[in-house]
Amino acid sequence: MADTQYILPNDIGVSSLDCREAFRLLSPTERLYAYHLSRAAWYGGLAVLLQTSPEAPYIYALLSRLFRAQDPDQLRQHALAEGLTEEEYQAFLVYAAGVYSNMGNYKSFGDTKFVPNLPKEKLERVILGSEAAQQHPEEVRGLWQTCGELMFSLEPRLRHLGLGKEGITTYFSGNCTMEDAKLAQDFLDSQNLSAYNTRLFKEVDGEGKPYYEVRLASVLGSEPSLDSEVTSKLKSYEFRGSPFQVTRGDYAPILQKVVEQLEKAKAYAANSHQGQMLAQYIESFTQGSIEAHKRGSRFWIQDKGPIVESYIGFIESYRDPFGSRGEFEGFVAVVNKAMSAKFERLVASAEQLLKELPWPPTFEKDKFLTPDFTSLDVLTFAGSGIPAGINIPNYDDLRQTEGFKNVSLGNVLAVAYATQREKLTFLEEDDKDEKGAFNFDQETVINPETGEQIQSWYRSGETWDSKFSTIASSYEECRAESVGLYLCLHPQVLEIFGFEGADAEDVIYVNWLNMVRAGLLALEFYTPEAFNWRQAHMQARFVILRVLLEAGEGLVTITPTTGSDGRPDARVRLDRSKIRSVGKPALERFLRRLQVLKSTGDVAGGRALYEGYATVTDAPPECFLTLRDTVLLRKESRKLIVQPNTRLEGSDVQLLEYEASAAGLIRSFSERFPEDGPELEEILTQLATADARFWKGPSEAPSGQA
Numbered sequence: 131m132a133d134t135q136y137i138l139p140n141d142i143g144v145s146s147l148d149c150r151e152a153f154r155l156l157s158p159t160e161r162l163y164a165y166h167l168s169r170a171a172w173y174g175g176l177a178v179l180l181q182t183s184p185e186a187p188y189i190y191a192l193l194s195r196l197f198r199a200q201d202p203d204q205l206r207q208h209a210l211a212e213g214l215t216e217e218e219y220q221a222f223l224v225y226a227a228g229v230y231s232n233m234g235n236y237k238s239f240g241d242t243k244f245v246p247n248l249p250k251e252k253l254e255r256v257i258l259g260s261e262a263a264q265q266h267p268e269e270v271r272g273l274w275q276t277c278g279e280l281m282f283s284l285e286p287r288l289r290h291l292g293l294g295k296e297g298i299t300t301y302f303s304g305n306c307t308m309e310d311a312k313l314a315q316d317f318l319d320s321q322n323l324s325a326y327n328t329r330l331f332k333e334v335d336g337e338g339k340p341y342y343e344v345r346l347a348s349v350l351g352s353e354p355s356l357d358s359e360v361t362s363k364l365k366s367y368e369f370r371g372s373p374f375q376v377t378r379g380d381y382a383p384i385l386q387k388v389v390e391q392l393e394k395a396k397a398y399a400a401n402s403h404q405g406q407m408l409a410q411y412i413e414s415f416t417q418g419s420i421e422a423h424k425r426g427s428r429f430w431i432q433d434k435g436p437i438v439e440s441y442i443g444f445i446e447s448y449r450d451p452f453g454s455r456g457e458f459e460g461f462v463a464v465v466n467k468a469m470s471a472k473f474e475r476l477v478a479s480a481e482q483l484l485k486e487l488p489w490p491p492t493f494e495k496d497k498f499l500t501p502d503f504t505s506l507d508v509l510t511f512a513g514s515g516i517p518a519g520i521n522i523p524n525y526d527d528l529r530q531t532e533g534f535k536n537v538s539l540g541n542v543l544a545v546a547y548a549t550q551r552e553k554l555t556f557l558e559e560d561d562k563d564e565k566g567a568f569n570f571d572q573e574t575v576i577n578p579e580t581g582e583q584i585q586s587w588y589r590s591g592e593t594w595d596s597k598f599s600t601i602a603s604s605y606e607e608c609r610a611e612s613v614g615l616y617l618c619l620h621p622q623v624l625e626i627f628g629f630e631g632a633d634a635e636d637v638i639y640v641n642w643l644n645m646v647r648a649g650l651l652a653l654e655f656y657t658p659e660a661f662n663w664r665q666a667h668m669q670a671r672f673v674i675l676r677v678l679l680e681a682g683e684g685l686v687t688i689t690p691t692t693g694s695d696g697r698p699d700a701r702v703r704l705d706r707s708k709i710r711s712v713g714k715p716a717l718e719r720f721l722r723r724l725q726v727l728k729s730t731g732d733v734a735g736g737r738a739l740y741e742g743y744a745t746v747t748d749a750p751p752e753c754f755l756t757l758r759d760t761v762l763l764r765k766e767s768r769k770l771i772v773q774p775n776t777r778l779e780g781s782d783v784q785l786l787e788y789e790a791s792a793a794g795l796i797r798s799f800s801e802r803f804p805e806d807g808p809e810l811e812e813i814l815t816q817l818a819t820a821d822a823r824f825w826k827g828p829s830e831a832p833s834g835q836a
Contacts, residue, residue, distance in 0.1 A: 171442055223792040293307065315596055403430075443460075
């Protein structure tokens with residue numbers, strides 16, 4: 131059997147997302163709007179398979195064929211007859227549910243590959259003897275032959291997502307290195323092109339000279355089209371001695387289905403902001419234009435407090451090894467009015483609370499733009515995973531001039547982070563309860579860290595993501611988490627949510643203790659062999675743990691112990707009496723440095739600070755590498771979440787819910803595309819096959835030359 135790090139356990143937690151009441155309160159028009167947006171999101175989410183690994187689209191197509199022909203109960207009878215044990219069949223169901231939940235065979239949190247926890251030859255017998263194989267023998271056998279080996283392979287380079295010899299990714303062709311990624315980013319910056327909706331493919335001619343294709347995601351390909359801001363960019367370039375070709379049409383048939391559903395949703399938009407937003411999204415996905423998506427996002431920001439909230443596109447760059455390309459994501463949710471009222475009070479206090487943050491106002495935006503902060507119950511979240519909250523859009527220029535929205539996903543929080551008492555590891559028993567102009571005055575703005583004038587800034591074409599690249603996502607997550615810890619010490623914040631006196635002190639303690647524990651648990655996502663982190667959130671939490679440990683005076687301690695089972699264990703302790711006297715000043719100093727380095731675009735300083743804290747060694751007293759072994763020994767797999775479907779019956783939209791089990795999650799996907807499931811599987815495998823040459827010999831690491 132495989133190393134437990136690379137399997138999903140049979141007893142993995144599975145929860146159903148409850149949005150029944152929120153859906154019940156929607157009007158017929160709102161339901162239709164939500165239905166078509168959900169269809170668009172689910173279609174678009176299939177692109178994630180093509181953004182993950184070369185084999186992911188084939189695995190998805192194979193599983194979908196199996197379970198469309200026989201539901202999990204029916205297939206179980208066949209599997210047992212083929213000699214599988216109940217445990218082995220359950221392991222297969224968990225694997226399939228994991229593929230659907232992560233939209234691929236790599237974990238969305240941690241980017242680690244997971245493989246079926248049963249013998250390959252047994253699974254082969256089940257697949258080739260299945261009803262699907264009886265109905266379509268050549269297709270099923272072909273899919274298995276294409277993906278079977280890769281499904282189980284744990285060759286070193288295939289264990290994690292990464293670039294070059296560090297891992298596998300389909301954002302770049304298999305022969306690309308970090309040097310290629312940097313060169314491509316510089317090229318994109320020179321042309322004012324965003325990397326968000328691109329992939330990079332490198333080919334080498336007979337003389338060993340590389341040439342690059344930057345491919346934009348769009349419905350349109352090379353065919354003539356009405357002039358747009360993208361059309362003029364579709365040509366050949368010479369950049370630093372290397373040929374570049376900008377093309378488009380990536381994921382075209384998938385995005386065509388997204389566009390069709392967005393067109394239908396327009397008929398049920400509640401206001402002009404929503405209508406214009408959808409029109410721009412349609413333009414973006416049709417033409418391959420990030421500028422159009424920005425315009426759509428601007429209308430989305432202006433659509434304050436809608437009953438049905440949504441966002442869709444190439445959004446988060448966590449899984450791009452270079453940190454610039456966005457994974458497709460789409461969500462549809464319904465407002466939770468009671469909790470949103472509390473968030474509105476927090477937003478109303480935000481301008482005053484910003485003054486409490488430990489940096490001068492010159493390092494904030496020129497003008498505070500009041501954000502929308504809403505609690506939502508998710509109806510649909512398509513992509514590789516469901517977060518507990520979102521702060522979007524990610525476009526720096528829009529955030530600076532238009533603002534953003536904060537979204538808390540209430541029904542996700544209710545199930546994803548609920549932990550049984552006996553599974554609360556590492557805690558004491560008692561704790562288990564371009565304009566060409568500067569936007570600042572060069573003469574008067576002083577760096578509070580150095581006492582000198584500002585020496586660095588963002589130049590034309592540069593953004594936070596493009597400049598800080600590989601650390602941008604984690605750095606920003608760290609800043610956000612740190613601000614949350616810092617502001618929870620402010621009485622006004624806790625009063626908004628009804629906590630005062632001793633209750634407020636308990637909330638502060640639990641919040642800080644949870645972050646300390648999260649920093650320890652984050653070690654699961656560090657890869658010692660490659661000296662890198664596989665998940666931005668987790669790296670951020672480890673950095674905060676290091677900051678609090680560095681504060682000293684016994685604020686935080688980690689003590690290795692032996693568990694009741696005789697295996698290594700550990701206990702983290704937080705001295706609640708020192709949170710304000712020791713923890714707050716340490717966090718304050720760290721936050722100020724983070725903000726100043728970000729605001730000034732000081733990449734060298736930012737990397738030195740951040741990567742210094744993110745370094746994992748076995749140096750005493752903490753001995754983090756040894757603690758990592760303990761964390762891996764006692765880790766709990768992230769829960770799988772079963773989402774409902776919506777179905778249009780006449781003019782009525784019905785909500786279809788499923789049981790909280792691996793089988794229930796599989797059934798939800800089997801019924802997700804009732805009209806065109808086989809067509810979608812054909813589309814995915816055709817798209818994957820068209821580019822398969824870029825990842826031939828996936829276990830062979832490319833050379834380090836660009």
